[in-house]
Amino acid sequence: MTEQPVPHLSLRGLAALERIEHLATRELGTQQVVEDVVAEIAAAIDVDCFFAGATDPDTGLCLGAGMVFNYHHEVCQPFWEHEFLVPDYNKFADLDPADPVADLREATGGRPTRSARFRALYGISDLQEELRAIFCAGGRTWGNLQLNRRSGGAPFSAADRAFLRAAAPLAGVALRRSLLEEPAHTDPSRGPGVVLLDEDGTILSCTDEADAWLQELASGWRMPDVPGLSDILIHPELLTLSLATLDADARPRRARLRTRNGTWLVAQASVLRGTGHVALVIEPAKASEIAPIVVEAYALTPREVEVTRLVARGLSTEEIAAELLLSRHTIRDHLKAIFEKVGVSSRGELTSRLFAEHYHAPLDRAIGGAIARTEARMHGLAAV
Incomplete structure (x- = not known):
C-alpha cells in the first residue's frame, strides 16, 4: 500500500502553530489557554461548531475550563451520556496520543450514520462532518476538541487533519503547564x-x-x-x-x-x-490534585484507584487485567467493591458519577462565561 504524502501546511497554519506553541511560555490560566488554542485552530480550519475542554490526565474527564460554539442547547446532556455510556467511533477515551486526531467520516468508511452519536445528536444541530482531537503531552491527555461542519459542508481535508495533528501536542504542552499550577474549581481571586x-x-x-x-x-x-x-x-x-x-x-x-x-x-x-x-x-x-482527591473521598484502596482510572479511560476488564498483571476474576472483584463504595451498578454510572459530581458544574460555568467571548472571536474571523 502506497503511503500518502503529508500535506504541506499553509503560511496561515504555520503562523497559528507558532502562536499556539508560544502559549506555553506565558503565565495564562487554563480557561484562557483553551480559548486561545481553539481560536487559532478555528482560524486555520473552517468550522461551523466546536467544543473544547481541559481534561484531567488521570481520568480523561473534563475539568472546569472549556468552551462551546454554535451547537443547539439540547445537545449538551445527550452528548455526555453518549460519550460515557454508549459504544461508538472516535470516543475521546479511545484516541491515541501517538495519533491524536480522528475523522468520523474516515472512521466509518464514509458512512457517519453508523455512529450512534451521529444518529442521536447531529439532527438536533444539523451537523454532518466531525473531526476530533486530544491535546497530549508526555503521553497523557490534557484536553479534548471536537470540530463540526453543518450539512452541505465539505468533508475535512487531509490538510485539516495534518494541521490539527501538528497543533495537538503544542496545545497539550500549553494546557499541561496551566493545569499544574491553577487552583481547581474555585474563585481565582481567592488565594492561600x-x-x-x-x-x-x-x-x-x-x-x-x-x-x-x-x-x-x-x-x-x-x-x-x-x-x-x-x-x-x-x-x-x-x-x-x-x-x-x-x-x-x-x-x-x-x-x-x-x-x-x-x-x-x-x-x-x-x-x-x-x-x-x-x-x-x-x-x-490544584487541578492536578483533583483526581486522587475524588477517588480517595470514596475510600478506595490504592488498587481500586488504579482500576477506577483505567475504567475512566474506557479499558475493558481484559485490558485492565493485562495492564495491572492481574486475573480477570480479580478485576471483577475490584469492580464490585468500587461500585459498592461509590453507589453505582455499572462502569458507565461510575464514570458518569465522577464527571457529574466533580467536573460537570465547573465546566458548565466556564462555558457559560466564555460564550460571549467565543461568539465575538468567531464573528471577527468571519469578517476577515
Missing part, C-alpha cells in the same frame, strides 16, 4: 491563607484569607478566650496535623479537606525553627 499556632494548638495569629477558608469547612473547633480570635474555627484534622508536625522529624505534613460548597483545600503544616510554633498554610487544591 496562613494560621500560626503554638505547641498546644492555640491560634496565635491568622490571616483574613485563612479565616475565610476555616469558616467554610464543614466542621471545626471554636477557639475560646483568645482576644481577637474567639470567632475563628480550627478543623480537628488541621489541629492534629499541626501538632503532629512538632514531632522530632519535623517534616512538613499535608492534609486535604472539603468546604461546605464542595471546594477542595490542601493544608500544609511546617515548624518555625526555634519557636515551637507551627505555620499552617491553607489553599485551594
Whole structure:
C-alpha cells in the first residue's frame, strides 16, 4: 500500500502553530489557554461548531475550563451520556496520543450514520462532518476538541487533519503547564491563607484569607478566650496535623479537606525553627490534585484507584487485567467493591458519577462565561 504524502501546511497554519506553541511560555490560566488554542485552530480550519475542554490526565474527564460554539442547547446532556455510556467511533477515551486526531467520516468508511452519536445528536444541530482531537503531552491527555461542519459542508481535508495533528501536542504542552499550577474549581481571586499556632494548638495569629477558608469547612473547633480570635474555627484534622508536625522529624505534613460548597483545600503544616510554633498554610487544591482527591473521598484502596482510572479511560476488564498483571476474576472483584463504595451498578454510572459530581458544574460555568467571548472571536474571523 502506497503511503500518502503529508500535506504541506499553509503560511496561515504555520503562523497559528507558532502562536499556539508560544502559549506555553506565558503565565495564562487554563480557561484562557483553551480559548486561545481553539481560536487559532478555528482560524486555520473552517468550522461551523466546536467544543473544547481541559481534561484531567488521570481520568480523561473534563475539568472546569472549556468552551462551546454554535451547537443547539439540547445537545449538551445527550452528548455526555453518549460519550460515557454508549459504544461508538472516535470516543475521546479511545484516541491515541501517538495519533491524536480522528475523522468520523474516515472512521466509518464514509458512512457517519453508523455512529450512534451521529444518529442521536447531529439532527438536533444539523451537523454532518466531525473531526476530533486530544491535546497530549508526555503521553497523557490534557484536553479534548471536537470540530463540526453543518450539512452541505465539505468533508475535512487531509490538510485539516495534518494541521490539527501538528497543533495537538503544542496545545497539550500549553494546557499541561496551566493545569499544574491553577487552583481547581474555585474563585481565582481567592488565594492561600496562613494560621500560626503554638505547641498546644492555640491560634496565635491568622490571616483574613485563612479565616475565610476555616469558616467554610464543614466542621471545626471554636477557639475560646483568645482576644481577637474567639470567632475563628480550627478543623480537628488541621489541629492534629499541626501538632503532629512538632514531632522530632519535623517534616512538613499535608492534609486535604472539603468546604461546605464542595471546594477542595490542601493544608500544609511546617515548624518555625526555634519557636515551637507551627505555620499552617491553607489553599485551594490544584487541578492536578483533583483526581486522587475524588477517588480517595470514596475510600478506595490504592488498587481500586488504579482500576477506577483505567475504567475512566474506557479499558475493558481484559485490558485492565493485562495492564495491572492481574486475573480477570480479580478485576471483577475490584469492580464490585468500587461500585459498592461509590453507589453505582455499572462502569458507565461510575464514570458518569465522577464527571457529574466533580467536573460537570465547573465546566458548565466556564462555558457559560466564555460564550460571549467565543461568539465575538468567531464573528471577527468571519469578517476577515
